[in-house]
Amino acid sequence: MVPGYAGRLLHIDLTKNIVKKIRLKKSFIKEYIGGKGFGARLMYDMVPPRIDPLSPVNPLIFLTGPVTATGAPASARDVVVTKSPKTGTFLDSNSGGYWGCWLKIAGYDGLIITGRASKLSYIYINDGSVELRDASGYAGYGVYATTKGLIKEVGDNNAKVAAIGPAGENLVKLAGIVNDLHHVHARGGPGAVMGSKNLKAIVISADHRNPKFDLADRDGFNKYNLKIIREVVRGPPEEWARTDGTPIIVRWSNDVGVLPTRNFQVGVFEYVDNIDAEVMRSFRTSKGACYRCSIACRNLTRLKDDKWGEIELDGPEYETIAMGGSNTGVGDFKAIIAWNNLVDDLGMDTISLGNVTALAMEAYEKGYIDKNITNGLELGFGNIDAQMELARMIAYRKGIGDILAEGAREFVMWLGGDAYKMALETKGLEYPAYDPRGSVGMALAYATSDRGACHLRAWPIAEEAFGDMDPFTPEGKAELVINMQDLNAVKWSMIFCDFLDADYEMIANYFNYVTGLNYSADTMRLIGERINNLIRLFNVREGFSRKDDYIPYRIAHEKMPRGPNKGFSVKPEIFNKMLDDYYELRGWNRDGVPKKGKLRRLGLYKDFFKTNIHSM
Numbered sequence: 001m002v003p004g005y006a007g008r009l010l011h012i013d014l015t016k017n018i019v020k021k022i023r024l025k026k027s028f029i030k031e032y033i034g035g036k037g038f039g040a041r042l043m044y045d046m047v048p049p050r051i052d053p054l055s056p057v058n059p060l061i062f063l064t065g066p067v068t069a070t071g072a073p074a075s076a077r078d079v080v081v082t083k084s085p086k087t088g089t090f091l092d093s094n095s096g097g098y099w100g101c102w103l104k105i106a107g108y109d110g111l112i113i114t115g116r117a118s119k120l121s122y123i124y125i126n127d128g129s130v131e132l133r134d135a136s137g138y139a140g141y142g143v144y145a146t147t148k149g150l151i152k153e154v155g156d157n158n159a160k161v162a163a164i165g166p167a168g169e170n171l172v173k174l175a176g177i178v179n180d181l182h183h184v185h186a187r188g189g190p191g192a193v194m195g196s197k198n199l200k201a202i203v204i205s206a207d208h209r210n211p212k213f214d215l216a217d218r219d220g221f222n223k224y225n226l227k228i229i230r231e232v233v234r235g236p237p238e239e240w241a242r243t244d245g246t247p248i249i250v251r252w253s254n255d256v257g258v259l260p261t262r263n264f265q266v267g268v269f270e271y272v273d274n275i276d277a278e279v280m281r282s283f284r285t286s287k288g289a290c291y292r293c294s295i296a297c298r299n300l301t302r303l304k305d306d307k308w309g310e311i312e313l314d315g316p317e318y319e320t321i322a323m324g325g326s327n328t329g330v331g332d333f334k335a336i337i338a339w340n341n342l343v344d345d346l347g348m349d350t351i352s353l354g355n356v357t358a359l360a361m362e363a364y365e366k367g368y369i370d371k372n373i374t375n376g377l378e379l380g381f382g383n384i385d386a387q388m389e390l391a392r393m394i395a396y397r398k399g400i401g402d403i404l405a406e407g408a409r410e411f412v413m414w415l416g417g418d419a420y421k422m423a424l425e426t427k428g429l430e431y432p433a434y435d436p437r438g439s440v441g442m443a444l445a446y447a448t449s450d451r452g453a454c455h456l457r458a459w460p461i462a463e464e465a466f467g468d469m470d471p472f473t474p475e476g477k478a479e480l481v482i483n484m485q486d487l488n489a490v491k492w493s494m495i496f497c498d499f500l501d502a503d504y505e506m507i508a509n510y511f512n513y514v515t516g517l518n519y520s521a522d523t524m525r526l527i528g529e530r531i532n533n534l535i536r537l538f539n540v541r542e543g544f545s546r547k548d549d550y551i552p553y554r555i556a557h558e559k560m561p562r563g564p565n566k567g568f569s570v571k572p573e574i575f576n577k578m579l580d581d582y583y584e585l586r587g588w589n590r591d592g593v594p595k596k597g598k599l600r601r602l603g604l605y606k607d608f609f610k611t612n613i614h615s616m
């Protein structure tokens with residue numbers, strides 16, 4: 001077996017209650033590394049074209065990578081892979097915490113779940129043994145009560161739990177899978193897939209002092225790891241994470257005019273002083289970390305308040321502060337903590353939920369909906385009580401919550417007329433918290449992201465508004481986005497968290513110490529490209545093409561009304577120039593389909609034919 005891997009995947013068929021162990025092949029490891037890469041190959045090969053994502057045949061796959069649980073910085077990760085019920089695309093959604101590390105320590109590189117249990121169930125992995133157990137007593141429970149209850153039930157205080165809340169059980173398309181209480185596989189609706197399988201939770205007991213995997217060169221790994229901790233983790237590249245973590249971005253975004261405010265109508269927020277990192281520090285009790293992560297970017301906060309009671313939270317992160325704060329017009333950090341705490345318990349994605357909440361607020365203020373439709377809620381911007389209640393209505397699909405549970409695109413289609421102008425989404429996934437009118441590369445990053453609008457596939461704003469590149473020109477943006485997407489595909493396969501400032505050389509070094517293979521930075525780059533092209537083939541097979549790589553009306557046609565980007569929009573000619581450049585550099589045709597020559601170079605030639613037969 002290749003070191004760095006437990007050497008096997010677990011396949012659980014919930015319909016038949018059958019468990020199989022599958023040996024990992026060396027060729028698979030060499031071509032796809034782990035995590036997202038494994039997921040891309042498995043999904044392409046296992047999933048018949050055009051299936052319903054909520055049908056039993058759609059697999060829900062949890063994967064780790066070669067560095068997971070090794071003690072490398074930012075390596076406490078796992079990824080869930082499935083066909084998204086939100087977008088119909090390939091979906092990978094990763095998370096930190098402890099749960100993924102426990103899966104690998106218990107002796108599994110991944111978990112493939114298919115079928116549907118006959119009643120609400122949970123999976124219990126206890127080192128060697130795997131059981132499907134009754135969870136019907138947890139029906140309707142929030143994530144916190146489920147997690148605490150199951151830890152007690154299995155009798156292991158150190159067990160780790162990944163669970164869905166009521167949103168997942170109710171097949172809400174914004175539902176995530178929450179592990180270790182506040183770490184969420186959030187985007188794209190994986191919680192709804194888990195709910196469709198009648199699976200409430202996966203509980204793992206494992207002895208972390210006795211992991212079921214080894215490293216090829218432990219001494220070499222330790223020396224290299226120490227060097228990276230000294231030079232990178234303790235050095236300037238990670239200073240922002242060590243000090244304030246992602247809340248620091250609130251101020252950066254507002255300063256450059258990209259902080260989404262009142263459903264992306266503006267890019268600056270008049271109450272930014274109430275929600276920035278300085279305010280967060282007044283609620284912070286300590287810094288926190290995922291399993292053995294030396295970066296420790298997390299902020300553990302505590303709120304004690306007459307209105308909200310006592311809350312202890314791991315967060316909130318930048319995306320939550322922006323999407324549930326400035327974007328809904330809420331300039332109150334206590335309220336954001338309370339909303340974050342509620343949404344984690346209901347088991348939803350704060351990005352998509354903040355986006356659809358702001359959209360509903362704009363629709364209310366502009367008269368598309370009224371109190372008759374909102375069950376009496378006064379849904380104007382800044383009304384946190386209405387925002388909290390709407391989160392519950394969405395999680396339980398009550399009233400207007402039922403259509404909002406489908407997402408922004410479906411809501412504006414339901415409203416009809418020109419309501420589509422208010423929706424901020426691509427491929428059905430709601431925009432995250434960077435307005436591209438202050439960094440045009442973000443428009444391309446969102447449009448070409450494999451799972452719909454996402455800032456974690458490429459984050460060109462780092463070089464544009466936050467860096468030295470002209471943020472308004474389309475020149476050079478295609479190359480920038482492609483380089484970031486390919487590098488991130490490799491990071492999500494190892495799996496490193498976004499916050500490790502790693503290049504291909506660092507990633508190859510870690511990979512070689514862990515596995516004993518001898519990969520160069522160029523080999524890693526090629527693997528990143530291979531993974532992204534294979535996923536594009538998956539999406540093409542599902543019917544996606546250039547028509548789906550779009551930007552929302554507001555970003556293209558409504559000029560920013562004030563702030564540093566006043567008067568600017570990402571006009572169609574700017575966007576189309578970036579997209580044309582992108583396809584050409586990728587080696588894809590003008591419709592966004594990978595060409596034969598490109599696929600031959602990446603070892604995906606046979607997949608070209610399979611894709612084109614099915615997409616005809």
Ligand code: SF4
Pocket residue numbers: 073074075076077096097241288289290293294295296297298497498499500
């Ligand atoms: S950098 Fe932060 S989010 Fe990433 S693994 Fe470390 S503590 Fe977790």
